[in-house]
Amino acid sequence: MSDLTTFRQEIRDWLNDNCPESMRTPVTQEEQIWGGRNLRFPTEDAKLWFDRCVEKGYCVPDWPEEYGGAGFSAKETRIFKEEMARLNCRAPQVNLGIWMVGPAILEFGTEEQKREHLPKIARGEIRWCQGYSEPGAGSDLAGLQCKAESDGDDYIINGSKIWTSYADHSDWIYCLVRTDPDAPKHEGITFLLFDMASEGVDAKPIELITGETHFCQTFFDNVRVPKKNALGVENKGWTVAKRVLQFERNMMSDMEASANTSGTTPRSAAIEHIGLVDGKLADPVFRQSVVRHEIQKRALDKTQQRMADEFAQGVGDMSVAMILKYVGTEEEKRKYELILKIAGEQALGWSGEGFSDAELQLTRDWLASKTHSIAGGTSEIQLNIIAKRVLGLPDAAGK
Numbered sequence: 001m002s003d004l005t006t007f008r009q010e011i012r013d014w015l016n017d018n019c020p021e022s023m024r025t026p027v028t029q030e031e032q033i034w035g036g037r038n039l040r041f042p043t044e045d046a047k048l049w050f051d052r053c054v055e056k057g058y059c060v061p062d063w064p065e066e067y068g069g070a071g072f073s074a075k076e077t078r079i080f081k082e083e084m085a086r087l088n089c090r091a092p093q094v095n096l097g098i099w100m101v102g103p104a105i106l107e108f109g110t111e112e113q114k115r116e117h118l119p120k121i122a123r124g125e126i127r128w129c130q131g132y133s134e135p136g137a138g139s140d141l142a143g144l145q146c147k148a149e150s151d152g153d154d155y156i157i158n159g160s161k162i163w164t165s166y167a168d169h170s171d172w173i174y175c176l177v178r179t180d181p182d183a184p185k186h187e188g189i190t191f192l193l194f195d196m197a198s199e200g201v202d203a204k205p206i207e208l209i210t211g212e213t214h215f216c217q218t219f220f221d222n223v224r225v226p227k228k229n230a231l232g233v234e235n236k237g238w239t240v241a242k243r244v245l246q247f248e249r250n251m252m253s254d255m256e257a258s259a260n261t262s263g264t265t266p267r268s269a270a271i272e273h274i275g276l277v278d279g280k281l282a283d284p285v286f287r288q289s290v291v292r293h294e295i296q297k298r299a300l301d302k303t304q305q306r307m308a309d310e311f312a313q314g315v316g317d318m319s320v321a322m323i324l325k326y327v328g329t330e331e332e333k334r335k336y337e338l339i340l341k342i343a344g345e346q347a348l349g350w351s352g353e354g355f356s357d358a359e360l361q362l363t364r365d366w367l368a369s370k371t372h373s374i375a376g377g378t379s380e381i382q383l384n385i386i387a388k389r390v391l392g393l394p395d396a397a398g399k
């Protein structure tokens with residue numbers, strides 16, 4: 001038996017022995033474990049599963065053991081994820097620290113920053129939020145104005161960020177600030193890490209289309225941050241910011257896996273609402289649409305797998321993640337439109353009687369799917385970048 005076959009068997013055995021049955025079901029938004037100083041668990045099983053994974057470094061299986069990970073290679077990490085998916089195990093922790101700022105700290109951080117932040121993320125002690133967008137800087141992110149002025153060993157930060165997901169529940173923020181207002185716009189930005197409990201930080205929730213208050217506008221009024229909290233070099237934060245966007249787009253390219261929603265698929269909805277005749281969906285038109293979605297989903301999964309393999313071999317190309325983010329989030333929107341058509345009026349419940357919990361969740365999932373092609377860079381912007389950077393096409397001005 002090859003080492004990897006033995007490894008797969010060991011992971012499979014461990015998951016079978018340690019993942020409680022109730023943690024092998026789709027997870028609702030409320031049940032997700034985001035980590036943080038105020039960490040709470042919806043059930044004892046959720047705590048048990050989280051504690052067991054933290055002990056093994058399984059919240060961040062590919063991070064080095066010295067920073068709280070399991071030290072798995074890329075191939076081992078893929079096997080670990082496959083075995084988790086095979087048993088439908090819930091992610092033990094979801095956190096922007098795991099997906100975005102942690103990998104950036106591993107790549108750009110000083111040894112002191114790695115030791116300070118990474119083990120806390122791995123153990124779910126600190127929840128992170130992302131301070132990129134501003135009221136006048138979304139797609140044109142490099143136009144950001146939130147300023148950090150030098151004051152001895154500190155920066156003093158003034159300005160605001162918008163659409164900061166879960167800022168009001170987060171402990172730390174990674175934030176883009178302008179440290180040189182006279183430099184060309186991409187060159188005067190610094191990537192700063194700071195505590196949301198710092199004096200002068202105020203996060204005000206904004207209501208989302210799904211009814212949740214997922215977003216905040218986050219205000220900074222003379223917030224004092226030590227200069228040593230800069231990740232990477234002063235005024236060179238755009239390099240770190242772009243890398244984090246790549247991590248974000250990579251994560252979002254598999255929205256079905258990361259969104260953790262009601263678990264309804266076009267197939268399950270069709271079986272429930274249309275029914276089968278001779279083992280086939282009774283309606284040929286919907287049958288075709290369901291199959292089209294499944295083929296597209298399979299192609300996406302396979303491309304993602306290929307991308308992971310290429311990264312494992314050191315020949316990966318991040319532009320594939322950008323293409324997958326565009327294709328994956330657009331397909332998620334089509335998937336929910338299809339489920340809605342199949343479920344008919346049962347998919348339009350918002351509250352009250354006549355709808356199951358799963359149906360009420362479905363309406364919210366459908367609305368949430370519309371946000372995924374905006375977050376992390378809109379589809380239009382992805383297409384612009386793919387056209388220019390991947391395909392090498394000239395832009396409208398012929399450049």
Ligand SMILES: Cc1cc2nc3c(=O)[nH]c(=O)nc-3n(C[C@H](O)[C@H](O)[C@H](O)COP(=O)(O)OP(=O)(O)OC[C@H]3O[C@@H](n4cnc5c(N)ncnc54)[C@H](O)[C@@H]3O)c2cc1C
Pocket residue numbers: 129130131132133134137138139140161162163164165166371372374375376377378379380381384
């Ligand atoms: C669910 C969700 C979570 C988010 N979480 C965060 C977060 O945690 N932290 C954070 O900082 N931000 C977050 N965002 C913000 C997100 O990054 C921005 O919404 C996004 O980058 C778009 O910026 P904007 O909203 O300012 O839209 P705009 O940039 O104003 O764009 C408006 C429209 O114009 C189009 N457009 C703009 N420029 C061009 C162009 N050059 N060519 C073609 N079309 C163009 C866009 O595609 C879009 O349709 C989140 C957004 C969502 C939806």
